[in-house]
Amino acid sequence: MYIRYEAADRIATITLDRPEAANAQNRELLDELDAAWVRAAQDEDVSVIVLRAEGKHFSSGHDMRATGGAEITEITLQLIYETEARRYLEYSLRWRNIPKPSIAAVQGRCIAGGLLLCWPCDLIVAADDAKFSDPVVMMGIGGVEYHGHTWELGPRKAKEILFTGRSVTAEEARQVGMVNQVVPRAELDEQTRALAARIATMPPFGLRQAKRAVNQTLDVQGFYAAIQSVFDVHQTGHGNALSVSGYPILAALDEMKAKTD
Numbered sequence: 001m002y003i004r005y006e007a008a009d010r011i012a013t014i015t016l017d018r019p020e021a022a023n024a025q026n027r028e029l030l031d032e033l034d035a036a037w038v039r040a041a042q043d044e045d046v047s048v049i050v051l052r053a054e055g056k057h058f059s060s061g062h063d064m065r066a067t068g069g070a071e072i073t074e075i076t077l078q079l080i081y082e083t084e085a086r087r088y089l090e091y092s093l094r095w096r097n098i099p100k101p102s103i104a105a106v107q108g109r110c111i112a113g114g115l116l117l118c119w120p121c122d123l124i125v126a127a128d129d130a131k132f133s134d135p136v137v138m139m140g141i142g143g144v145e146y147h148g149h150t151w152e153l154g155p156r157k158a159k160e161i162l163f164t165g166r167s168v169t170a171e172e173a174r175q176v177g178m179v180n181q182v183v184p185r186a187e188l189d190e191q192t193r194a195l196a197a198r199i200a201t202m203p204p205f206g207l208r209q210a211k212r213a214v215n216q217t218l219d220v221q222g223f224y225a226a227i228q229s230v231f232d233v234h235q236t237g238h239g240n241a242l243s244v245s246g247y248p249i250l251a252a253l254d255e256m257k258a259k260t261d
Contacts, residue, residue: 002016002017002018002026002029002032002033003015003029003032003036005039007040007043007045007046009197009200010045010047010200011046011047011193011196011200012043012046013050013052014033014036014037014040014049014051014052016033016052016053017054019055019057021060022057022059022060022108023055023057023058023060024059024062024063025061025062025063025114030087030091031087033091033117034091034094037094037095038094040098041098041100046100047100047101047199047200048101048103048199048200049098049100049101049103050102050103050104051102051121052188052189052192053105053106053107056107056108057109058104058109058114058118058130059110059113059114059117060109060111060114061113062112062113076242077238077239080235080238081235084235085231088113088116088144088145089228091116092117092119092120092145093120093146093224095120096121099208099211100211101122101123101211102120102121102123103122103123103124103125103192103195103196103199104117104118104121104124105126105127105189105192106118106124106125106126106130106170107126107127107129107130107185109133109167110132110133111133111134112134112144113144114132116144116145119148119152120146122211123180124179125179125183125188125192126170126173126179126181126182127170127184127185127188128170128171128182128184128185129170130169130170130179130182131170132168132170132173132178133167134149135165136237137162137165138165139241140237140240141241142230142233142234143230143234144234145231146227146231147230147231147234149162150226151218152176152177153168153176154177157176170182
């Protein structure tokens with residue numbers, strides 16, 4: 001089990017519980033996480049969902065080593081596309097559209113695939129040690145599968161972090177509107193819980209309508225269509241790597257993480 005689930009006082013708390021691997025996302029973790037989101041969505045006694053992580057880091061992204069180095073060169077573009085469409089794009093969009101407010105509490109590193117976990121949440125509370133990055137351009141890919149960069153960071157900041165691979169601090173993220181609050185690391189859970197408790201006092205139907213209004217506005221502006229179309233563009237990076245070099249993904253992963261500041 002890689003996910004813990006608790007519900008009390010109208011708040012469901014979903015915890016990533018793979019701290020020994022910096023909460024890297026293997027298939028089991030993502031499937032358990034999706035089941036927890038669905039459980040919270042269906043529970044009539046839950047008004048607010050909190051996503052948090054155990055350990056030093058929120059998430060180091062996809063666990064590409066979980067596939068096994070011996071098998072990685074046998075992967076086809078079709079297999080990559082089908083797997084990512086389900087576990088990355090479909091899951092993230094489902095979490096975004098659950099009709100209940102959600103809050104991500106982020107500490108430490110949130111790298112690449114980690115963004116697919118916090119960006120679908122309605123609010124983000126970040127510890128002062130949090131750093132967000134998407135350095136996959138180093139692997140010949142133009143950003144992670146759920147391409148919310150432009151919406152979350154604005155076009156120029158999005159290009160900066162993609163072009164350089166550098167991390168965005170919690171305070172930088174707050175200044176551009178990606179993060180709602182920055183709090184001391186020791187107070188992250190307490191402050192997130194307090195925010196969730198305040199929201200939980202509001203009428204559930206009003207919360208649902210408010211969330212729908214904002215999400216629908218973004219969709220009218222092109223969010224949903226952009227996410228879908230950029231996902232297909234994302235797959236060309238995998239296709240190029242497969243055709244050029246057989247995809248030495250583990251070596252690329254090591255280089256990528258070594259260069260991430």
